[in-house]
Amino acid sequence: MDNKEISQAVIGRLPRYFRYLGELKDEGIERISSQELSDIMKVTASQIRQDFNNFGGFGQQGYGYKVEYLYEEIGRILGLEKTHDLIIIGAGNLGQALANYMNFERRGFLFRGIFDQNPELYGKKIRNMEVRPMEEMESFVKQNEIDIAVLTIPKAGAVKVAERLVDNGIKGIWNFAHVDLNVPKEIQVENVHLSDSLMKLAYNINRYESESIQTPGSSL
Numbered sequence: 059m060d061n062k063e064i065s066q067a068v069i070g071r072l073p074r075y076f077r078y079l080g081e082l083k084d085e086g087i088e089r090i091s092s093q094e095l096s097d098i099m100k101v102t103a104s105q106i107r108q109d110f111n112n113f114g115g116f117g118q119q120g121y122g123y124k125v126e127y128l129y130e131e132i133g134r135i136l137g138l139e140k141t142h143d144l145i146i147i148g149a150g151n152l153g154q155a156l157a158n159y160m161n162f163e164r165r166g167f168l169f170r171g172i173f174d175q176n177p178e179l180y181g182k183k184i185r186n187m188e189v190r191p192m193e194e195m196e197s198f199v200k201q202n203e204i205d206i207a208v209l210t211i212p213k214a215g216a217v218k219v220a221e222r223l224v225d226n227g228i229k230g231i232w233n234f235a236h237v238d239l240n241v242p243k244e245i246q247v248e249n250v251h252l253s254d255s256l257m258k259l260a261y262n263i264n265r266y267e268s269e270s271i272q273t274p275g276s277s278l
């Protein structure tokens with residue numbers, strides 16, 4: 059199955075489908091119609107069909123979707139049948155919170171190490187992993203074939219650290235630093251800005267409130 063042509067918008071929706079299907083699977087549900095999936099996910103049934111058609115459908119007329127099959131296929135498209143070895147750079151509040159979040163491992167993202175430049179943190183155990191000095195980062199990445207780095211450091215150091223990671227074979231960066239990284243195009247970067255999501259929430263609260271004022275009672 060070739061997913062080169064699939065739009066980023068569709069790819070962006072796949073993790074959510076994957077999550078919901080995983081929950082259905084855990085509940086022992088074997089099949090689901092696109093209408094039922096639509097009701098649970100609050101996405102139109104036609105959107106679901108359109109999205110899945112990008113990958114050849116998965117559904118059977120009058121039968122719906124096989125939950126486990128769909129879950130596995132979407133996981134495969136997302137590349138989750140492989141495991142990924144991951145390190146965290148920056149053992150502060152955010153780095154420690156992510157390191158302590160066990161659920162990533164369920165998805166095949168294996169936490170291998172955590173690094174910081176602050177000597178006071180060296181040796182401190184975070185989920186049974188000692189914080190290592192940055193001087194060890196390059197050799198660690200190479201020796202352990204680490205493919206993903208999570209950047210939870212301030213923007214001042216992030217560009218330089220990203221270059222060092224790329225020079226040592228990292229394939230993807232999950233970037234929480236508030237700066238655009240300048241990396242070669244074969245390196246995948248996923249920028250995460252929690253505040254963007256919060257601003258979207260603020261916008262939607264405002265929009266909802268102004269619509270309710272314009273059309274009183276419409277929200278009931």
Ligand code: NAI
Nearest residue numbers: 148149150151152174175176210211212215234250251252
């Ligand atoms: P923090 O101050 O608790 O931790 C930062 C850690 O990074 C410290 O332990 C520090 O020693 C280390 N560090 C700094 N420069 C480094 C370098 N060049 N190499 C290795 N280690 C280095 O900060 P916190 O709360 O964990 O946040 C980390 C960064 O993430 C901040 O810059 C913050 O702006 C950003 N952030 C981004 C969010 C997002 O949604 N994108 C959300 C929260 C924080």
